[in-house]
Amino acid sequence: QINEAEAMVFSVPNYACQRRTTLENHNAVLTDALSLLAENAELEDEDGRGVAFRRAAAVLKALPKPVTSLTQLRGLPCLGEHSLRVIQDVLETGSSSEAESTKQSERFKALKVLTGIFGVGPKTAAWWIRHGINTLHQLRASGHTLNRAQQAGLEHYDGVNRPVTKAEADAIGEIVETAVTSVLPGAQVTLTGGFRRGKLTGHDVDFLITHPEEGREEGLMPKVVSWLESQGFLLYQKTTRNSYLESKDGPARPASNMDRFERCFSIFKLAEDERRETKQPETRTDGVTRLRASEDACGRQPALSQADEEPKPWRAVRVDLVVSPISQFAFALLGWTGSKLFERELRRWAGYEKTMSLSSHALYDNKQSRYLKATSEEEIFAHLGLEYVPPSERNA
Ligand code: 8DG
Ligand code: MN
Ligand code: MN
Incomplete structure (x- = not known):
């Protein structure tokens, strides 16, 4: 007691x-x-x-x-x-x-299943539920029009909702590294997101790409994506152009917390032999564990039906790629390392306690009416009057 x-x-x-x-x-x-x-x-x-x-x-x-x-x-x-x-x-x-x-409520379960589809947010899920759609089966049967992201999300639902291991993240990292250095020698790839904070699993893998010479990174994303596509590594990708406006005395202040880097939301196709881990029976989302064909106790070829397909020799993994010019790299790195709450709190601290605006591009001092430059995360914390917190201690 x-x-x-x-x-x-x-x-x-x-x-x-x-x-x-x-x-x-x-x-x-x-x-x-x-x-x-x-x-x-x-x-x-x-x-x-x-x-x-x-x-x-x-x-x-x-x-x-x-x-x-x-x-x-x-x-x-x-x-x-x-x-x-x-x-x-x-x-x-x-x-x-x-x-x-x-946790037990039907509405929570339905919202969770439907938003588990890549490209589906709470508003879309709620709208489907209002129209009697609570499951993937009902959604497929409904004939509702899905956009390209949602179609990919539904097709790769199991993979996208299975946690990504560190070993898988490292394997993807090597592929991204090869892609990036093939199309732009000297360019650098940094693992960000939860894995940079030391998490052992994640819902996706996040990478930040830059080049030590300012400007050399321009137009890099489409080339990286083409390379990955040509090698058959992408199941889905949507690339968004850099929309960040430069003004004469520095980058313009972003209008919202959404940054405007060149970025790519993608679903990778990761081959089993690239996963560098011991193979385990696949766990389906319904919790039923099925054996691989090679593990069939009787040595029979398992019958193929719609409900029980041949296990795939690859898995789907969500990957986020972001390209940043070197001048904004420290801010991008800090902004993409997370956690989401830690990021939110940094911006709240900057605004309320320091009269500054922090984004993934820059730090603006509203009192001095000027941008505060930084080439490392340590410098940004110092500008903010905060003790430096390493990534492994940003798991708020
Ligand atoms: P997880 O994937 O393991 O679940 O965790 P995570 O890596 O911490 O979460 P995440 O959803 O992949 O987000 C990683 C960081 O990326 C997080 O700090 C927030 C940041 N981030 C986005 N989208 C955007 C965005 O549009 N702009 C900016 N600046 N940051 C973003 O996820
Ligand atoms: Mn992540
Ligand atoms: Mn992410």
Whole structure:
């Protein structure tokens, strides 16, 4: 039994970018419950509520020990009434009844399945549900028109929704490296996103591409994509041109948090022999494990039907590619490393505490009316008056 009077009272700074959040989480049950409620809010297109739950979860992720009583949380930032109720429920009963009932609800399940299709957001999913579509089967049967991204998303649903391992990310990294240096020798590829933060799995693989000579990176993406396509590595790709406007005294201030780099959202075709890992039976999204043809106990060729196709010798992997000029590289690297909440908190800190505007392109000081240059992430943190937080400690 833990004596409440002896239990330590935690202290945590207000902004996630002031904290060191590693992958070691002493309060996973609490943060899983809050994260699920955040996900549900996001699926319901209620981003404000989503952020509130994400902030609360991030505070608990930063704690050095498991929470044992509510009194330890007194004075902590970002813990609203609703989040505290969820925490209390978990502390008293071992689980959150709200998170559990959300997880079981038909609407949550339908929203999750439908937004699991690449190219489908909460609004489209909600519209389909209103029209009686709750499953992939119902969607396929409905004859609804799907755009190109959604068609690819539906076709490669299992692959896109299966976690990507670090080994797979490294294999994709080698392919991207080969593609990039083939079309522009000297160009550099950097792994960003969750894998740069040390995560062992991810929902996609993120890369940032640049060249040490300013301007040499221009027009690089279409060439990289053509190379990848010619080698049969792409199942889907959509490339967006750089729309970032240069003004005479520096880059124009971006209108929103969306950046304007040349980028490519893609689905890679990764061959089994390029995955550098021990092969395991494939797990279907319905949780049924099926054996590979070679593992059929009786040595029979398994019958091919629509429901049980031959296992593929490759898997689909979501990959994001971004090209940045070297002058903006540090900002792009910081912006694409995440976590999403850490990024949001950096921008909030910059705006509210420093009267600065931070984007993946630049840092603008609104008081001095000028851009603050940086060639490393360390310099950006210094401009912001923050202690440097390495990628592995940005897992807020
Ligand atoms: P995961 O894939 O393992 O699930 O996690 P992740 O790598 O942290 O998430 P992500 O969704 O791949 O996002 C990685 C980073 O990229 C994150 O910090 C947010 C950033 N990012 C986007 N889209 C955009 C965008 O349009 N503009 C900018 N500036 N950043 C973006 O995902
Ligand atoms: Mn990612
Ligand atoms: Mn991504």
